[in-house]
Amino acid sequence: MGILDVKGVGKRFGGLQALGDVNLSVAENSVHAIIGPNGAGKSTLLNCLVGKLIPDTGSVMFDGQSVLGRKPYEINQMGISRVFQTPEIFGDLTVMENMLIPCFAKRDGAFTPNAFAAMRKDGEMFDRASHMLEEMNMADKRHMHAASLSRGDKRRLEIGMCLSQEPRLLLLDEPTAGMARADTNNTIDLLKQIKDDRDITIAIIEHDMHVVFSLAERITVLAQGTPLVEDTPDKIKGHPKVREAYLGESQDAA
Amino acid sequence: MFGLEAKDFRLLLLVTLLTMAAPFILNPFPVDSGMAQFNAGYPDLMQRFVIFGIFAIGFNILFGLTGYLSFGHAAFLGVGSYAAMWMMKLLTMNVIPGIVVSVIVAGIFSLAVGWISLRRSGIYFSILTLAFAQMSYSLAYSVLTPITGGETGLQPKVTDPRILDAALTGNAPKANLFGLEMGSSTELAMGGWVFTFNVGYYVAAVVMIFAFYMSIRIFRSPFGMMLRAVKSNQQRLNYTGLNAKPYTLAAFVISGMYAGLAGGLMVAMDTQVGAERMFWTASGEVVLMSILGGVGTLIGPVLGAGAIKYMENILSKINKDILYEWFAFMPDGLQDFVITLVYPFIGKGWHLTLGLIFMAVVIFLPGGLVEGGQRVAALFKRKKPSDNTPDGKTTPAE
Numbered sequence: 169m170g171i172l173d174v175k176g177v178g179k180r181f182g183g184l185q186a187l188g189d190v191n192l193s194v195a196e197n198s199v200h201a202i203i204g205p206n207g208a209g210k211s212t213l214l215n216c217l218v219g220k221l222i223p224d225t226g227s228v229m230f231d232g233q234s235v236l237g238r239k240p241y242e243i244n245q246m247g248i249s250r251v252f253q254t255p256e257i258f259g260d261l262t263v264m265e266n267m268l269i270p271c272f273a274k275r276d277g278a279f280t281p282n283a284f285a286a287m288r289k290d291g292e293m294f295d296r297a298s299h300m301l302e303e304m305n306m307a308d309k310r311h312m313h314a315a316s317l318s319r320g321d322k323r324r325l326e327i328g329m330c331l332s333q334e335p336r337l338l339l340l341d342e343p344t345a346g347m348a349r350a351d352t353n354n355t356i357d358l359l360k361q362i363k364d365d366r367d368i369t370i371a372i373i374e375h376d377m378h379v380v381f382s383l384a385e386r387i388t389v390l391a392q393g394t395p396l397v398e399d400t401p402d403k404i405k406g407h408p409k410v411r412e413a414y415l416g417e418s419q420d421a422a
Numbered sequence: 423m424f425g426l427e428a429k430d431f432r433l434l435l436l437v438t439l440l441t442m443a444a445p446f447i448l449n450p451f452p453v454d455s456g457m458a459q460f461n462a463g464y465p466d467l468m469q470r471f472v473i474f475g476i477f478a479i480g481f482n483i484l485f486g487l488t489g490y491l492s493f494g495h496a497a498f499l500g501v502g503s504y505a506a507m508w509m510m511k512l513l514t515m516n517v518i519p520g521i522v523v524s525v526i527v528a529g530i531f532s533l534a535v536g537w538i539s540l541r542r543s544g545i546y547f548s549i550l551t552l553a554f555a556q557m558s559y560s561l562a563y564s565v566l567t568p569i570t571g572g573e574t575g576l577q578p579k580v581t582d583p584r585i586l587d588a589a590l591t592g593n594a595p596k597a598n599l600f601g602l603e604m605g606s607s608t609e610l611a612m613g614g615w616v617f618t619f620n621v622g623y624y625v626a627a628v629v630m631i632f633a634f635y636m637s638i639r640i641f642r643s644p645f646g647m648m649l650r651a652v653k654s655n656q657q658r659l660n661y662t663g664l665n666a667k668p669y670t671l672a673a674f675v676i677s678g679m680y681a682g683l684a685g686g687l688m689v690a691m692d693t694q695v696g697a698e699r700m701f702w703t704a705s706g707e708v709v710l711m712s713i714l715g716g717v718g719t720l721i722g723p724v725l726g727a728g729a730i731k732y733m734e735n736i737l738s739k740i741n742k743d744i745l746y747e748w749f750a751f752m753p754d755g756l757q758d759f760v761i762t763l764v765y766p767f768i769g770k771g772w773h774l775t776l777g778l779i780f781m782a783v784v785i786f787l788p789g790g791l792v793e794g795g796q797r798v799a800a801l802f803k804r805k806k807p808s809d810n811t812p813d814g815k816t817t818p819a820e
């Protein structure tokens with residue numbers, strides 16, 4: 169039993185079977201990578217975990233509780249945070265406000281009608297948000313509009329926002345997509361540090377094999393909606409089926 | 423002070439001073455000067471300034487913060503008016519119960535309308551609110567006639583029960599605050615100037631200052647930040663463990679209560695109500711006020727309300743004779759030519775002027791009059807306007 173158990177999950181879009189029969193178990197406090205060619209169904213699988221999609225078949229259990237049928241905000245409150253393939257942040261708000269929102273969500277829950285509370289007096293929240301901005305190396309950008317950040321900074325901010333909720337499971341959908349090499353390496357270091365500093369389980373979708381092999385303790389290879397193999401990075405590297413189905417292809421693409 | 427940051431407290435203080443001194447500020451021209459018609463310091467218009475200011479402040483909490491554009495807020499204003507009127511008919515001509523009940527009834531009504539309309543977002547939400555408002559308007563005219571008075575509307579009558587008031591000995595019922603009549607005014611003549619201080623105006627002004635204070639508190643609360651987050655990125659909000667629905671619904675109800683308050687005050691000032699108050703053009707007007715003044719800014723909606731009501735009441739009164747007086751110094755041919763050019767923009771044509779100003783604002787000043795003010799201030803400070811945008815105010819550029 170892992171912290172996340174996916175059993176027999178299938179999802180069909182019209183005539184397209186995006187997910188076949190996905191079984192996946194993510195062990196607590198591990199880094200589990202999901203790799204696979206474009207269109208393999210990786211994002212679809214993630215969508216099924218966070219309540220964005222409801223799978224047609226199968227079950228998804230998080231820490232012994234089913235997430236199916238729950239709203240995204242309820243699943244998040246259970247302890248699953250997600251970083252999206254394209255950064256999703258509050259562009260019109262300042263970086264500080266972006267960081268404050270998840271802090272409030274963590275402490276006060278899904279809805280609090282505190283319309284007359286003076287936010288600036290909430291030292292606890294400001295401390296927590298400032299602390300997280302420092303950890304993300306973004307303290308100097310706190311007054312900037314989030315929309316005006318660079319792509320790399322937006323990603324860092326989004327990761328920081330998810331972390332400030334102290335999730336038990338962090339889902340990352342291609343966190344280094346479109347990043348320059350230096351930014352990618354920074355992100356690897358950041359994720360390693362996150363892993364070292366706290367009890368957290370990370371499931372990461374990634375095309376960049378350098379990232380995958382630097383971080384993952386276990387790897388699941390997904391192809392055409394079905395898991396091909398699941399094993400440790402070393403075994404995956406040498407696996408003939410994987411080389412054939414995925415690794416060769418991805419090196420051409422990259 | 424009062425739980426506000428120094429900057430916000432200064433703004434509140436400024437608004438308080440300006441509203442209190444409005445009878446002076448709005449009457450800058452001596453009574454018998456040619457410019458006297460531009461004076462706006464008469465009770466009727468001043469009351470409208472602050473009442474529509476309240477309406478727009480509340481609307482801005484929904485539209486400015488969450489981005490949900492309601493086209494039906496006049497319905498809440500109308501419902502508030504009817505509720506206040508019934509309090510005057512049944513309980514007392516004292517305005518307090520009417521104003522309180524108008525807020526409560528509008529709150530309940532907006533909860534029902536919001537509950538349903540917020541199942542959709544974007545244009546579908548707007549259409550749903552519009553449909554509700556037009557439905558209310560039609561019902562008020564037809565089947566609800568026993569409650570609304572239909573086409574004739576409602577006024578307090580001598581024969582109304584008014585169980586809290588002593589019997590009126592044949593006098594027409596007058597709205598009052600513990601005996602102080604809303605309609606009573608004191609005039610102060612100074613040199614060529616005459617200033618009018620009206621009880622009703624000051625009652626409404628105090629309510630508006632309080633409403634403005636509440637709106638600052640909401641803007642600066644965690645709740646207000648969540649509302650801006652709804653506007654900015656609902657997807658991120660949902661995946662951050664926050665339930666957008668109760669936030670938007672709460673904003674909807676708060677803005678509905680503000681509208682009800684404005685409606686109640688209208689009845690307190692001018693004791694009559696008709697269904698036309700709920701017509702869709704009235705809902706559209708508050709949208710214009712917010713955009714003209716500056717969506718999502720604190721003071722913008724008040725400025726927008728003032729600007730539109732000023733034009734509606736002052737510009738519309740200028741007629742051809744007045745134009746002939748103004749341009750009398752010109753040779754005849756030129757005078758006729760200029761008047762022909764200007765005439766479409768005044769009198770009944772004031773809507774044309776409003777439309778042009780509105781378009782100019784939307785195109786050149788997307789932040790409304792507030793952005794205009796900031797740009798002017800920036801010119802003096804020789805700073806870029808973008809550096810000057812106060813933290814926490816959303817610029818509605820997108």
Ligand SMILES: Nc1ncnc2c1ncn2[C@@H]1O[C@H](COP(=O)(O)OP(=O)(O)OP(=O)(O)O)[C@@H](O)[C@H]1O
Pocket residue numbers: 181184186204205206207208209210211212213
């Ligand atoms: N909402 C949807 N409606 C219809 N088809 C969809 C939907 N979402 C995904 N698909 C399809 O399902 C398949 C799997 O898509 P998915 O986004 O999960 O792939 P992926 O593995 O994340 O690919 P990538 O590496 O490009 O991100 C694709 O063929 C995609 O077109």
Ligand SMILES: [Mg+2]
Pocket residue numbers: 210211212253341
């Ligand atoms: Mg994907």
